Amino acid sequence: MILVAKKHDTWVDIVSTFGCTRRVAEDITQEMYIKIQLQVEKGLNIIYEDDINYYYIFKTLKSLFYDLKRRQKGITIIEIEQHIQDNDETCYSYNDVNYEDAYEIIQNALSKMHWYDRKVFEIVNGGESIAELSRQSKIEYFVLYFTYKKTKEILKKLL
Numbered sequence: 001m002i003l004v005a006k007k008h009d010t011w012v013d014i015v016s017t018f019g020c021t022r023r024v025a026e027d028i029t030q031e032m033y034i035k036i037q038l039q040v041e042k043g044l045n046i047i048y049e050d051d052i053n054y055y056y057i058f059k060t061l062k063s064l065f066y067d068l069k070r071r072q073k074g075i076t077i078i079e080i081e082q083h084i085q086d087n088d089e090t091c092y093s094y095n096d097v098n099y100e101d102a103y104e105i106i107q108n109a110l111s112k113m114h115w116y117d118r119k120v121f122e123i124v125n126g127g128e129s130i131a132e133l134s135r136q137s138k139i140e141y142f143v144l145y146f147t148y149k150k151t152k153e154i155l156k157k158l159l
Helices: 008-016 022-041 054-074 080-085 099-112 115-125 130-137 141-158
Strands: none
Touching (some): 008 054, 099 141, 115 130
8 A cells, every 4th residue: 555655646646637626636546545445455456567556546546536526516615715714603513513412313203214214224324235235135226225315315404
């Protein structure tokens, strides 16, 4: 992994050529490190002929860039400097959140939901992938996906 990090500026330059700012390129590169580290822990060998497999790194960076673009369609980006200026009294602070109350609201809403919706949400939210749950339960993937998504949206609206 150290071998990959030594070429940090190269990776950032590559991501910058995709058409994003340097700050976004840095973020994508950091996400690439995490993704590569997880794959290396699973047994992936990123060495090719005594050097890094540049193609694999490039494809990972490009994939992360496309994922970011898909997620950004409905997102408004606020620059940090502007956010700090507006932060005087109008910004919502994490210190203002009462996590016990939020947890109680969610648990109360879950207890009132249909058992199927609640169970799918709890299993997927607990770390089980929807694909694995689908294989184990023989329930179609898209049914589980939309059940989880619907339940999550209901709970988001409560907070």
